[in-house]
Amino acid sequence: MSETEEETETPPKKASKMPLILGLVMALTGAGGGFYATWSGMILGDDAHHDAAEATPKASSADVAYVAIDPLVISLRPPSQNQHLKFRAQLETTPDSQAEVEKLLPRVMDVLNSYLRALEVADIEDPSALTRLRAQMLRRVQVVTGAGHVNDLLIMEFVLN
Known part of the structure:
Protein backbone atom coordinates (compact mmCIF):
# COMPACT_ATOMS: atom_id res chain seq x y z
CA MET A 1 0.00 0.00 0.00
CA SER A 2 2.78 2.38 0.69
CA GLU A 3 4.01 1.94 -2.86
CA THR A 4 0.73 3.05 -4.42
CA GLU A 5 0.43 6.07 -2.18
CA GLU A 6 3.84 7.32 -3.21
CA GLU A 7 3.01 6.94 -6.89
CA THR A 8 -0.25 8.84 -6.65
CA VAL A 25 14.28 44.49 -14.47
CA MET A 26 13.64 46.89 -11.59
CA ALA A 27 17.32 46.80 -10.53
CA LEU A 28 18.49 47.57 -14.09
CA THR A 29 15.97 50.39 -14.41
CA GLY A 30 17.07 51.89 -11.08
CA ALA A 31 20.75 51.60 -12.00
CA GLY A 32 20.12 53.27 -15.38
CA GLY A 33 18.14 56.07 -13.74
CA GLY A 34 20.83 56.59 -11.11
CA PHE A 35 23.56 56.71 -13.76
CA TYR A 36 21.64 59.27 -15.81
CA ALA A 37 20.87 61.44 -12.78
CA THR A 38 24.54 61.48 -11.77
CA TRP A 39 25.84 61.94 -15.33
CA SER A 40 23.48 64.83 -16.11
CA GLY A 41 24.32 66.56 -12.81
CA MET A 42 20.89 66.28 -11.18
CA ILE A 43 22.53 64.66 -8.15
CA LEU A 44 26.13 65.04 -7.03
CA GLY A 45 26.47 67.77 -9.65
CA ASP A 46 29.52 70.00 -9.73
CA ASP A 47 27.88 73.34 -8.90
CA ALA A 48 31.23 75.12 -8.76
CA HIS A 49 31.93 74.09 -12.36
CA HIS A 50 28.54 75.34 -13.55
CA ASP A 51 28.88 78.61 -11.62
CA ALA A 52 32.35 79.23 -13.05
CA ALA A 53 31.14 78.50 -16.57
CA GLU A 54 28.25 80.93 -16.18
CA ALA A 55 30.47 83.61 -14.62
CA THR A 56 32.94 83.71 -17.51
CA PRO A 57 31.52 85.57 -20.47
CA LYS A 58 31.53 83.86 -23.83
CA ALA A 59 34.27 85.00 -26.17
CA SER A 60 32.92 87.32 -28.80
CA SER A 61 34.37 87.60 -32.26
CA ALA A 62 36.26 90.75 -31.21
CA ASP A 63 38.10 88.84 -28.45
CA VAL A 64 39.55 86.30 -30.90
CA ALA A 65 42.67 86.40 -33.04
CA TYR A 66 43.85 83.78 -35.51
CA VAL A 67 47.40 82.71 -36.23
CA ALA A 68 47.84 80.91 -39.55
CA ILE A 69 50.05 77.85 -39.67
CA ASP A 70 51.98 77.34 -42.88
CA PRO A 71 50.67 74.41 -44.96
CA LEU A 72 52.30 71.06 -44.25
CA VAL A 73 52.72 68.31 -46.84
CA ILE A 74 53.35 64.96 -45.22
CA SER A 75 54.47 61.93 -47.24
CA LEU A 76 52.63 58.79 -46.20
CA ARG A 77 54.04 55.31 -45.77
CA PRO A 78 53.93 52.89 -48.75
CA PRO A 79 50.97 50.62 -47.89
CA SER A 80 48.63 53.56 -48.44
CA GLN A 81 46.71 54.25 -51.65
CA ASN A 82 47.38 57.94 -51.04
CA GLN A 83 50.91 59.32 -51.15
CA HIS A 84 50.61 62.70 -49.43
CA LEU A 85 48.62 64.52 -46.76
CA LYS A 86 48.18 68.25 -47.21
CA PHE A 87 47.38 69.95 -43.92
CA LEU A 104 56.42 80.00 -30.99
CA LEU A 105 55.12 79.09 -34.45
CA PRO A 106 58.29 77.17 -35.50
CA ARG A 107 57.91 74.92 -32.44
CA VAL A 108 54.22 74.44 -33.21
CA MET A 109 55.06 73.47 -36.80
CA ASP A 110 57.66 71.00 -35.55
CA VAL A 111 55.23 69.36 -33.13
CA LEU A 112 52.47 69.06 -35.74
CA ASN A 113 54.85 67.79 -38.41
CA SER A 114 56.31 65.17 -36.05
CA TYR A 115 52.86 64.06 -34.92
CA LEU A 116 51.42 63.75 -38.43
CA ARG A 117 54.45 61.82 -39.70
CA ALA A 118 54.19 59.34 -36.83
CA LEU A 119 50.58 58.44 -37.63
CA GLU A 120 49.62 55.17 -39.22
CA VAL A 121 47.79 55.30 -42.54
CA ALA A 122 44.74 53.61 -41.00
CA ASP A 123 44.53 56.42 -38.41
CA ILE A 124 44.29 59.04 -41.13
CA GLU A 125 41.93 57.21 -43.48
CA ASP A 126 39.34 56.43 -40.78
CA PRO A 127 36.22 58.60 -41.35
CA SER A 128 36.02 59.62 -37.70
CA ALA A 129 39.75 60.31 -37.43
CA LEU A 130 39.65 64.06 -38.01
CA THR A 131 37.98 64.83 -34.68
CA ARG A 132 40.42 62.67 -32.75
CA LEU A 133 43.45 64.00 -34.64
CA ARG A 134 42.30 67.58 -34.09
CA ALA A 135 42.04 67.02 -30.33
CA GLN A 136 45.48 65.39 -30.22
CA MET A 137 47.08 68.21 -32.20
CA LEU A 138 45.38 70.90 -30.10
CA ARG A 139 46.69 69.29 -26.93
CA ARG A 140 50.23 69.21 -28.31
CA VAL A 141 50.02 72.84 -29.42
CA GLN A 142 48.74 73.88 -25.99
CA VAL A 143 51.68 72.13 -24.34
CA VAL A 144 54.13 74.00 -26.59
CA THR A 145 52.51 77.44 -26.27
CA GLY A 146 51.62 77.23 -22.59
CA ALA A 147 48.32 77.25 -20.77
CA GLY A 148 45.68 79.71 -21.88
CA HIS A 149 47.34 80.94 -25.08
CA VAL A 150 45.63 78.74 -27.71
CA ASN A 151 41.89 78.15 -27.42
CA ASP A 152 41.29 76.03 -30.51
CA LEU A 153 42.84 74.51 -33.60
CA LEU A 154 40.86 75.15 -36.76
CA ILE A 155 41.59 72.78 -39.63
CA MET A 156 41.38 74.56 -42.97
CA GLU A 157 42.63 71.73 -45.21
CA PHE A 158 43.07 68.02 -44.62
CA VAL A 159 43.52 66.46 -48.04
CA LEU A 160 44.81 62.99 -48.87
CA ASN A 161 46.11 62.59 -52.43
Whole structure:
Protein backbone atom coordinates (compact mmCIF):
# COMPACT_ATOMS: atom_id res chain seq x y z
CA MET A 1 0.00 0.00 0.00
CA SER A 2 2.78 2.38 0.69
CA GLU A 3 4.01 1.94 -2.86
CA THR A 4 0.73 3.05 -4.42
CA GLU A 5 0.43 6.07 -2.18
CA GLU A 6 3.84 7.32 -3.21
CA GLU A 7 3.01 6.94 -6.89
CA THR A 8 -0.25 8.84 -6.65
CA GLU A 9 1.26 11.86 -4.94
CA THR A 10 1.73 14.79 -7.30
CA PRO A 11 5.23 16.13 -7.69
CA PRO A 12 5.81 19.47 -5.94
CA LYS A 13 5.38 22.60 -8.09
CA LYS A 14 8.50 24.46 -9.14
CA ALA A 15 8.83 27.97 -7.84
CA SER A 16 7.93 30.73 -10.30
CA LYS A 17 10.78 32.75 -11.81
CA MET A 18 8.61 35.84 -12.28
CA PRO A 19 9.73 37.58 -9.03
CA LEU A 20 13.37 37.07 -10.03
CA ILE A 21 12.79 38.55 -13.49
CA LEU A 22 10.84 41.51 -12.12
CA GLY A 23 13.53 42.18 -9.52
CA LEU A 24 16.22 42.11 -12.20
CA VAL A 25 14.28 44.49 -14.47
CA MET A 26 13.64 46.89 -11.59
CA ALA A 27 17.32 46.80 -10.53
CA LEU A 28 18.49 47.57 -14.09
CA THR A 29 15.97 50.39 -14.41
CA GLY A 30 17.07 51.89 -11.08
CA ALA A 31 20.75 51.60 -12.00
CA GLY A 32 20.12 53.27 -15.38
CA GLY A 33 18.14 56.07 -13.74
CA GLY A 34 20.83 56.59 -11.11
CA PHE A 35 23.56 56.71 -13.76
CA TYR A 36 21.64 59.27 -15.81
CA ALA A 37 20.87 61.44 -12.78
CA THR A 38 24.54 61.48 -11.77
CA TRP A 39 25.84 61.94 -15.33
CA SER A 40 23.48 64.83 -16.11
CA GLY A 41 24.32 66.56 -12.81
CA MET A 42 20.89 66.28 -11.18
CA ILE A 43 22.53 64.66 -8.15
CA LEU A 44 26.13 65.04 -7.03
CA GLY A 45 26.47 67.77 -9.65
CA ASP A 46 29.52 70.00 -9.73
CA ASP A 47 27.88 73.34 -8.90
CA ALA A 48 31.23 75.12 -8.76
CA HIS A 49 31.93 74.09 -12.36
CA HIS A 50 28.54 75.34 -13.55
CA ASP A 51 28.88 78.61 -11.62
CA ALA A 52 32.35 79.23 -13.05
CA ALA A 53 31.14 78.50 -16.57
CA GLU A 54 28.25 80.93 -16.18
CA ALA A 55 30.47 83.61 -14.62
CA THR A 56 32.94 83.71 -17.51
CA PRO A 57 31.52 85.57 -20.47
CA LYS A 58 31.53 83.86 -23.83
CA ALA A 59 34.27 85.00 -26.17
CA SER A 60 32.92 87.32 -28.80
CA SER A 61 34.37 87.60 -32.26
CA ALA A 62 36.26 90.75 -31.21
CA ASP A 63 38.10 88.84 -28.45
CA VAL A 64 39.55 86.30 -30.90
CA ALA A 65 42.67 86.40 -33.04
CA TYR A 66 43.85 83.78 -35.51
CA VAL A 67 47.40 82.71 -36.23
CA ALA A 68 47.84 80.91 -39.55
CA ILE A 69 50.05 77.85 -39.67
CA ASP A 70 51.98 77.34 -42.88
CA PRO A 71 50.67 74.41 -44.96
CA LEU A 72 52.30 71.06 -44.25
CA VAL A 73 52.72 68.31 -46.84
CA ILE A 74 53.35 64.96 -45.22
CA SER A 75 54.47 61.93 -47.24
CA LEU A 76 52.63 58.79 -46.20
CA ARG A 77 54.04 55.31 -45.77
CA PRO A 78 53.93 52.89 -48.75
CA PRO A 79 50.97 50.62 -47.89
CA SER A 80 48.63 53.56 -48.44
CA GLN A 81 46.71 54.25 -51.65
CA ASN A 82 47.38 57.94 -51.04
CA GLN A 83 50.91 59.32 -51.15
CA HIS A 84 50.61 62.70 -49.43
CA LEU A 85 48.62 64.52 -46.76
CA LYS A 86 48.18 68.25 -47.21
CA PHE A 87 47.38 69.95 -43.92
CA ARG A 88 46.64 73.61 -43.23
CA ALA A 89 45.27 75.05 -39.99
CA GLN A 90 44.87 78.18 -37.89
CA LEU A 91 45.21 78.64 -34.15
CA GLU A 92 42.49 80.54 -32.29
CA THR A 93 43.96 82.73 -29.58
CA THR A 94 43.30 86.00 -27.78
CA PRO A 95 44.67 89.26 -29.19
CA ASP A 96 46.92 89.57 -26.12
CA SER A 97 48.52 86.17 -26.79
CA GLN A 98 48.77 86.48 -30.56
CA ALA A 99 52.33 87.85 -30.65
CA GLU A 100 53.57 85.21 -28.21
CA VAL A 101 51.97 82.40 -30.22
CA GLU A 102 53.48 83.77 -33.45
CA LYS A 103 56.94 83.69 -31.84
CA LEU A 104 56.42 80.00 -30.99
CA LEU A 105 55.12 79.09 -34.45
CA PRO A 106 58.29 77.17 -35.50
CA ARG A 107 57.91 74.92 -32.44
CA VAL A 108 54.22 74.44 -33.21
CA MET A 109 55.06 73.47 -36.80
CA ASP A 110 57.66 71.00 -35.55
CA VAL A 111 55.23 69.36 -33.13
CA LEU A 112 52.47 69.06 -35.74
CA ASN A 113 54.85 67.79 -38.41
CA SER A 114 56.31 65.17 -36.05
CA TYR A 115 52.86 64.06 -34.92
CA LEU A 116 51.42 63.75 -38.43
CA ARG A 117 54.45 61.82 -39.70
CA ALA A 118 54.19 59.34 -36.83
CA LEU A 119 50.58 58.44 -37.63
CA GLU A 120 49.62 55.17 -39.22
CA VAL A 121 47.79 55.30 -42.54
CA ALA A 122 44.74 53.61 -41.00
CA ASP A 123 44.53 56.42 -38.41
CA ILE A 124 44.29 59.04 -41.13
CA GLU A 125 41.93 57.21 -43.48
CA ASP A 126 39.34 56.43 -40.78
CA PRO A 127 36.22 58.60 -41.35
CA SER A 128 36.02 59.62 -37.70
CA ALA A 129 39.75 60.31 -37.43
CA LEU A 130 39.65 64.06 -38.01
CA THR A 131 37.98 64.83 -34.68
CA ARG A 132 40.42 62.67 -32.75
CA LEU A 133 43.45 64.00 -34.64
CA ARG A 134 42.30 67.58 -34.09
CA ALA A 135 42.04 67.02 -30.33
CA GLN A 136 45.48 65.39 -30.22
CA MET A 137 47.08 68.21 -32.20
CA LEU A 138 45.38 70.90 -30.10
CA ARG A 139 46.69 69.29 -26.93
CA ARG A 140 50.23 69.21 -28.31
CA VAL A 141 50.02 72.84 -29.42
CA GLN A 142 48.74 73.88 -25.99
CA VAL A 143 51.68 72.13 -24.34
CA VAL A 144 54.13 74.00 -26.59
CA THR A 145 52.51 77.44 -26.27
CA GLY A 146 51.62 77.23 -22.59
CA ALA A 147 48.32 77.25 -20.77
CA GLY A 148 45.68 79.71 -21.88
CA HIS A 149 47.34 80.94 -25.08
CA VAL A 150 45.63 78.74 -27.71
CA ASN A 151 41.89 78.15 -27.42
CA ASP A 152 41.29 76.03 -30.51
CA LEU A 153 42.84 74.51 -33.60
CA LEU A 154 40.86 75.15 -36.76
CA ILE A 155 41.59 72.78 -39.63
CA MET A 156 41.38 74.56 -42.97
CA GLU A 157 42.63 71.73 -45.21
CA PHE A 158 43.07 68.02 -44.62
CA VAL A 159 43.52 66.46 -48.04
CA LEU A 160 44.81 62.99 -48.87
CA ASN A 161 46.11 62.59 -52.43
